Amino acid sequence: MIGRVLALAIGLFAGLAASQAPEFAQQYRQRIGGAIDELRRVVGTFDENARAEGLSREQAIARLSGQPDRLTQRQGPAMSEIVDRLERLERQRDAVANAGPFERLVVLARGFDGQLARATYLDYEPAWPATSEGLVIGGAGFLLGWGGFALLFRAFGRLRPGRWRQPPRKRLQSA
Template identity: 85%
Template sequence: MVIGRIFALAIGLFTGLVASQGPEFAQQYRQRIGGAIDELRRVVGTFDDNARAEGVTREQAIARLTEQPDTLVRRQGPAMTEIVDRLGRLERQRDAVANAGPFERLAVLARGFDPQLAQATYLDYEPAWPATTEGLVIGGAGFVLGWGGFALLFRALGRLTPRHWRRRPARGELRSV
């Protein structure tokens, strides 16, 4: 039984550490959202400035691009539409995260994450020990779930083994195999 308790403790520590990385990943993802928004605003701002210089709106400029005979130029219309749409999605997600409570942030990010940003965050992710209440609570919950789940599983499996395998020999008594 001591081995089971040690395993349960190890599993609990591991799951607690893994769970505590959720808030850290979310924090690094939020930083990437800010950087992406800044860059997309710069691109859209330059496009809007060029459209105004031509005396047209953004939508009219995109329509002009899509009507061009040159395939390369024509592809820029849908590309700019996607950039504008992505900027809007990221701004809405940033605002939703900013308005969410500390424990709700993870759910908000999970519901509407940007696949490109999530992948880039994952590839550059640096694990860290959380110093926030959110990270500590989630890490603690992960520990309790991992430790408790493994302890229950180990106990259930222990009850399935034959009794003579579980019986502890008395001091000085040799156990026959």
């Protein structure tokens, strides 16, 4: 009896925990959008300044990198990293937009941005699943948690039957 209750509790916990994956992914996708907007603003300002000097983005980055002043020199590689991150986030956003509901989680897990994932985790607010994706993944988590614990409990119960099970009671025979 206690094993069944414990298996049910573990299953419910596993289901609730698993159902949070789509919600975390949703909050992460929102952060991607915000990061892309901000990086576009920074790169756009840099491009405008480069054009005002008659330079392309690449020429402006090369010019910064070639300056004798170390602070200015570091701005070239820094801007190059910003441009690369913007392009990477835009590719990830597009891949997520083209993916199906369950495939989104795989796409995000494959190429997540460490800074965004950490910031999403720190600000994450759990939510009840309201999408089919969340309900299905939550149900799968429940089944895995409940079923896994139930199998484990049964396996240990069979190894030591005297410890986990009581012997059957004798029936009283009526006269």
